[in-house]
Amino acid sequence: MLRNHLILAVAGVVLVLSLVLAGLWIWTGNVIVSIMSERLIREVTHAVHRDVDHLVRSADKAVSRLANGLARHDLSPGDPHAVAQELHTLLAEEPDVDWMFFANEAGGIVSVGRLADSSVVFLMTDEFRANVVREFEALPSGRIGRLRKSEGAFDARGRIWYARAKETGKRYWTEPYLGVGEPILGISLSLPVFNKNRNFVGVCGIDLILTNLSRFLQTLEIGDNGRAFIMDATGHLIGASGGVAPVTIGADGAHLRLQASEATDPIVRETARYLRRYPGVAGSSSPGPRVFSFSDPEGGRIYAAVDRAEAPGALDWTIISAVPASDFLTPVYRAAYLSIGVGTVIVAVFGVLGLGLVGRTLRPLTALTQAAHAIANGEWREVPKVRRNDEVGLLAQAFALMTFRLKETLEGLRRSEANFAEAQRVAHVGYWERDLDTDCLTWSDETYRIFGLTPRAGTVVSLAEAVERIHPEDRSIWSQAAAEAMRGESRYDLEYRIVRPGGELRIVHSQGDLTRDGSGRPHSMFGTIQDVTERKRVEEALRDSEEQWRAVFENNPTMYFMVDASGTVVSVNPFGAQQLGYTVDELIDRPVKDIFHEEDRDAVQRHAAACLEHLGRAMSWELRKIRKDGSMLWVRETGRAMVIKKRPVILIVCEDITERKRAEEAARRSEEELREVIETVPAMVWTALPDGRVDFINRRWQEFTGLCLDATAGASWDAEARFHPEDFEHYMSRWHASLATGHPFEVEVRIRRAADGEYRWWFENAVPLRDEHGNIVKWYGFLVDIEDRKRAEEALHKAQAELAHVARVTTMGALTSSIAHEVNQPLAAVVTNANAALHWLASEPPNLDEARETVERIVRDGHRAGEVIGRVRALLKKTVTVTAQVDLNGLVEDSVALVQGEVRRHRILLRTELAHDLPHVAGDRVQLQQVILNLVMNGMEAMKTIADRPRVLLIRSRLDASEAALVEVHDTGVGLEPQSVERVFEAFFTTKAEGLGMGLAICRSIIEAHGGRLWARTNDPWGAVFQFTLPSAPAENAPGEHPGPAPAV
Known part of the structure; x- marks a missing residue:
C-alpha cells in the first residue's frame, strides 16, 4: 500500500514539472520565431534581389555590345547578311542570352536565337524591310542555311519595344511573355542604334528566357513551407520556390500566365492577396526589404519581406519572401509536448510494470504466430526480434532466417520480371508463344502495344485474329515462313507489315524457335517481335540521302578529290577525271602531284601539309594542272583536312580558272599597253581620288611641271604656283564645284612650264568614274596644249x-x-x-x-x-x-x-x-x-x-x-x-x-x-x-x- 502511494506522488510531481517546462518552451519559442523569421526572410529577399540585379546588369552589357557591334555595318534596306552574321557572332559570346535581334527604320528585322533543341535559327524579313518573316537554319559559320518556314507579314515599327526605344532614346524592358507553344517565360530588352553620325537607324535587343532565375528560386529553402517568389506590376507570377510554376493551363488547353493570388500554394496565394489589399506595403520607398506579418485565416501567422526591382520600361517587379510561423513553432511545441509526454510515460510505466512481466513470455509466441499467418496470406510483416536464449528465442531466430530468404527470392523474381517488362517497353520488343495444338497465341504486354491493342492479362489470341492484323499483301509470306519453320526447313525469321486498329501501318521483325516434346513432335513455338518502323524510316532516309549525295558527287560539274596523308588519290568524281582526260580508275591510287605542273609540285606538298596540320580549316590555292594530253589548265582548289575512319584525308574542291587567268593576263597586257599609251600621248593625264587628291600623273605632266610623282601624288590641285595668277581663283572655284556636284570639269587655264617659266594655255577636262550605286570612286582628267589655237584665235x-x-x-x-x-x-x-x-x-x-x-x-x-x-x-x-x-x-x-x-x-x-x-x-x-x-x-x-x-x-x-x-x-x-x-x-x-x-x-x-x-x-x-x-x-x-x-x- 505504501509502495502504491509513493508511486502516485512521484508521478504527480513529474507531471507538474512537465507542464511548467512546456509553458516555458512555448513562451521562449514565440520570441525566437519572431527574430529568426525576420532574419531569414530578409536574407532570402536580398539574395533574390541580387540575382535579379545580376540579370539586369548582364542584359544591359549584352545589349550595349550588340548596339556597338551593329553600328559598324550598313543597316539600310537591302541585303541583311552582314547584320545576321554579327548577331550570330555576338550570340555565341552570350550564353545567357537566347535571342538577339535588330529592326531598322524600314520595318524590317533580323533575329538569331537558340531553339529548345539547342539548334540556332535566323528570322528575317524579305529585303530587310516590313515584309514576310522567314525562318532559316543558321550554319556554324554564321551563314544563312536552308529555309525552314515562312510566317505572316511583320512590321517592327508597330511594336511597343521599337516605338518606346526610338521615342526615349534609352533602354526599354518589355513585360514578360509566354513562349510560343512552351510553358516558359521570357523578357526582352531593346536599345536604339545610332550610326557614326549619331543618326537613328533602328532598334536592337535581346530576349532572355527566365529559366536561370526560376532555377535559382527553386534552390532556395525557407523552412519547411516558406516560399520566395516574384510578381510583375500586373500581379502575374514571374517565378517561385517550392515547385510553384508561373504558368498554368487554361480551359482550352492553352498555356496561361498565373496570377500569384490564384496560386495553389497557400503561402504564395495568401501573401499575394494581402499585398493586393494593402498595396502601400509593396510600394514603400524605404531602402532594402520591408518586413511585415499578417494572419492567414487558414494557416496562422505568416512573416514576409517585400522589395522592389525596377528598370526602364515595364520591368517593375516585386520580390517577396514569406514563411509561416508554424515552421519555427513546431519544434517548440514538439519539445513542450515531449515534456508532457515524458511525464505521462513515467506515470504509465509504474502502472504497467507488473503487467509487462506477465506478458514477457506469451508475447513473442503470439507475434511469431501472427507473422506466419500473414506470410501464408501473401502479406509481409517485419519479424519480431526475440532476445532470449531459451527455446522461444531459438524458434524466433529460425523463423526469421527462413522468412528473410523467402522474401529475397520472391523480390528477385519480381525485379527480374519488372526489368524484363521495362526492356521490352524501351526496345519495343515483345514475346509470343504459339500452341500448335490449339493454334492460340499468348502475347506479352509489349506485343499487345506493338499491335496497337490494350494488354489483356491471362487471355490468349486466336491465330485468325493475329493473321487479321497482318497486312493483306504480307500474309502469304508470313504463312510460308511459319510453315517452313514448322517443317524444320529454316528458322522462323521475318519482317512484315501490320495494320493497327486505327489504320496505322507499322513494320515488325519477328523470329522464333520450335519446341518439341519427348517424341520430337513440335508442340509449340516461342519467339519475339520488335517494332522496327522507325529504324526502317531512318534506313530509308539514309539510303535516299546517300543516293542524293552520290548523284551530286558524280554529276556535279565541279571537280572533287579526296587525297590521303601520303598524297595519294583516294577518290575522284567522274567530272574531275573527265576534265583531266583520265578515267576515274586511272586516277585512283595515283600520287596527286603527278597531275600538277612540275614547277607547282612543291607547292602542292606544302599546301597538303598545311591542311593536315590544321584539321578542319579550309584553305585555298591556285596552281597549274596537266591533262593527260599534255595541255595545261589553271585551277583554284579549296581543301580541308578531316579524319575519316581513323585516318586523315584531305577533301578538295577544284575549280577550272583557266579562262579567268587568260582574262587576267589579257587585262594585264591591256593595262600595260594603256599605260604606255598614256605615257606617250602628247597630253598631260592624271587621276584623283573622290576628294580631289591626285594619285597618278603621267610622264608628260612631270616633264612640263618639273614635279615627280612622289611630289604630286596625294596632294590636292591647290597649288597656286602652277597656274597663272589671273586664272587660279576661277580654276579652283570650277574644280571645287565639280567635286561638290559630281559634274564633269572643263576649263581653259594657263600653266607655267618649269623649263623656262613660260605660261602656256591648256584645255583641261575631267570626268568621274562611278560605282554601281552612283558613288564617285575616281576622277580621270587630261590636259591638251591649246597655246597655238589661242594665238590663232587672238589673231x-x-x-x-x-x-x-x-x-x-x-x-x-x-x-x-x-x-x-x-x-x-x-x-x-x-x-x-x-x-x-x-x-x-x-x-x-x-x-x-x-x-x-x-x-x-x-x-x-x-x-x-x-x-x-x-x-x-x-x-x-x-x-x-x-x-x-x-x-x-x-x-x-x-x-x-x-x-x-x-x-x-x-x-x-x-x-x-x-x-x-x-x-x-x-x-x-x-x-x-x-x-x-x-x-x-x-x-x-x-x-x-x-x-x-x-x-x-x-x-x-x-x-x-x-x-x-x-x-x-x-x-x-x-x-x-x-x-x-x-x-x-x-x-x-x-x-x-x-x-x-x-x-x-x-x-x-x-x-x-x-x-x-x-x-x-x-x-x-x-x-x-x-x-x-x-x-x-x-x-x-x-x-x-x-x-x-x-x-x-
Whole structure:
C-alpha cells in the first residue's frame, strides 16, 4: 500500500514539472520565431534581389555590345547578311542570352536565337524591310542555311519595344511573355542604334528566357513551407520556390500566365492577396526589404519581406519572401509536448510494470504466430526480434532466417520480371508463344502495344485474329515462313507489315524457335517481335540521302578529290577525271602531284601539309594542272583536312580558272599597253581620288611641271604656283564645284612650264568614274596644249575687229551726206542765233534777256552737233572691246538719229515700236550699234527702187518666249528669195552690184559672240524681216563665277 502511494506522488510531481517546462518552451519559442523569421526572410529577399540585379546588369552589357557591334555595318534596306552574321557572332559570346535581334527604320528585322533543341535559327524579313518573316537554319559559320518556314507579314515599327526605344532614346524592358507553344517565360530588352553620325537607324535587343532565375528560386529553402517568389506590376507570377510554376493551363488547353493570388500554394496565394489589399506595403520607398506579418485565416501567422526591382520600361517587379510561423513553432511545441509526454510515460510505466512481466513470455509466441499467418496470406510483416536464449528465442531466430530468404527470392523474381517488362517497353520488343495444338497465341504486354491493342492479362489470341492484323499483301509470306519453320526447313525469321486498329501501318521483325516434346513432335513455338518502323524510316532516309549525295558527287560539274596523308588519290568524281582526260580508275591510287605542273609540285606538298596540320580549316590555292594530253589548265582548289575512319584525308574542291587567268593576263597586257599609251600621248593625264587628291600623273605632266610623282601624288590641285595668277581663283572655284556636284570639269587655264617659266594655255577636262550605286570612286582628267589655237584665235579676233572697223567706216561713208546734213542744221542755227545775239546786244539799251535766250539756243544747237559728231567718232574709231550693260532701245534711237537725213532723202516712213520693259543686255555698245545700223541701212537700200507702194521701215523691240531681248527690222523692199534666206549671211555673198557681201556675215558673228542669234525671213506681203535675240544681262555676277573675256570680233 505504501509502495502504491509513493508511486502516485512521484508521478504527480513529474507531471507538474512537465507542464511548467512546456509553458516555458512555448513562451521562449514565440520570441525566437519572431527574430529568426525576420532574419531569414530578409536574407532570402536580398539574395533574390541580387540575382535579379545580376540579370539586369548582364542584359544591359549584352545589349550595349550588340548596339556597338551593329553600328559598324550598313543597316539600310537591302541585303541583311552582314547584320545576321554579327548577331550570330555576338550570340555565341552570350550564353545567357537566347535571342538577339535588330529592326531598322524600314520595318524590317533580323533575329538569331537558340531553339529548345539547342539548334540556332535566323528570322528575317524579305529585303530587310516590313515584309514576310522567314525562318532559316543558321550554319556554324554564321551563314544563312536552308529555309525552314515562312510566317505572316511583320512590321517592327508597330511594336511597343521599337516605338518606346526610338521615342526615349534609352533602354526599354518589355513585360514578360509566354513562349510560343512552351510553358516558359521570357523578357526582352531593346536599345536604339545610332550610326557614326549619331543618326537613328533602328532598334536592337535581346530576349532572355527566365529559366536561370526560376532555377535559382527553386534552390532556395525557407523552412519547411516558406516560399520566395516574384510578381510583375500586373500581379502575374514571374517565378517561385517550392515547385510553384508561373504558368498554368487554361480551359482550352492553352498555356496561361498565373496570377500569384490564384496560386495553389497557400503561402504564395495568401501573401499575394494581402499585398493586393494593402498595396502601400509593396510600394514603400524605404531602402532594402520591408518586413511585415499578417494572419492567414487558414494557416496562422505568416512573416514576409517585400522589395522592389525596377528598370526602364515595364520591368517593375516585386520580390517577396514569406514563411509561416508554424515552421519555427513546431519544434517548440514538439519539445513542450515531449515534456508532457515524458511525464505521462513515467506515470504509465509504474502502472504497467507488473503487467509487462506477465506478458514477457506469451508475447513473442503470439507475434511469431501472427507473422506466419500473414506470410501464408501473401502479406509481409517485419519479424519480431526475440532476445532470449531459451527455446522461444531459438524458434524466433529460425523463423526469421527462413522468412528473410523467402522474401529475397520472391523480390528477385519480381525485379527480374519488372526489368524484363521495362526492356521490352524501351526496345519495343515483345514475346509470343504459339500452341500448335490449339493454334492460340499468348502475347506479352509489349506485343499487345506493338499491335496497337490494350494488354489483356491471362487471355490468349486466336491465330485468325493475329493473321487479321497482318497486312493483306504480307500474309502469304508470313504463312510460308511459319510453315517452313514448322517443317524444320529454316528458322522462323521475318519482317512484315501490320495494320493497327486505327489504320496505322507499322513494320515488325519477328523470329522464333520450335519446341518439341519427348517424341520430337513440335508442340509449340516461342519467339519475339520488335517494332522496327522507325529504324526502317531512318534506313530509308539514309539510303535516299546517300543516293542524293552520290548523284551530286558524280554529276556535279565541279571537280572533287579526296587525297590521303601520303598524297595519294583516294577518290575522284567522274567530272574531275573527265576534265583531266583520265578515267576515274586511272586516277585512283595515283600520287596527286603527278597531275600538277612540275614547277607547282612543291607547292602542292606544302599546301597538303598545311591542311593536315590544321584539321578542319579550309584553305585555298591556285596552281597549274596537266591533262593527260599534255595541255595545261589553271585551277583554284579549296581543301580541308578531316579524319575519316581513323585516318586523315584531305577533301578538295577544284575549280577550272583557266579562262579567268587568260582574262587576267589579257587585262594585264591591256593595262600595260594603256599605260604606255598614256605615257606617250602628247597630253598631260592624271587621276584623283573622290576628294580631289591626285594619285597618278603621267610622264608628260612631270616633264612640263618639273614635279615627280612622289611630289604630286596625294596632294590636292591647290597649288597656286602652277597656274597663272589671273586664272587660279576661277580654276579652283570650277574644280571645287565639280567635286561638290559630281559634274564633269572643263576649263581653259594657263600653266607655267618649269623649263623656262613660260605660261602656256591648256584645255583641261575631267570626268568621274562611278560605282554601281552612283558613288564617285575616281576622277580621270587630261590636259591638251591649246597655246597655238589661242594665238590663232587672238589673231582671228584682231582680223575680225579690223574687218568690223572697215565695215563701220564703209557704213559711215554711205551716211556722209546724211551726217553732213545733221551737222549742218545745228551749225546753221548756231550762226543765225549768233547774229541775232549780236543784234540784241547792239540795241540801246542792250536787250539782255533776248540775248540770253539766243545764247542758250546756240549752246543747245552746239551740243546737238557735238552729239552727232560723237556718234560718228564712236563708230569710226578703233577701241578695245568693252563688255557692259547696254540699253538696246537707246541704241535703236541713236541709230535712227544718224540715218534721219537718208530717211528724208529717200522718202521713207521710219517707225519704232520699242518695249518699255526690255531688259538690258551684256555686250559691246559700239558693236551692237553697228549691227542695228547695218540692218537699218540694208532695209533702206532694199526700198530705194520701190515706187508702187509705200516705203516703210519698222524697228520693233520686245521679249521673246525665252525672256531674251528681241529686235526686229521690217522693210517693204524687194524681199529675199527663199533659197537666199540663209546665204545672205555668208561671207562675200551679196545681192547688190556695189556690195562686198561682208556686212551681214559680220553682224551674225557679232550677235553669236554675244550669245545670241541673228536670222532673216520674208515679210508679209512685201520685203524682208531681219531679227536678232540677245540674252538678258544678269543683275550681277554670281559669287565664284568667272565672267570670262568679252567676245571680240
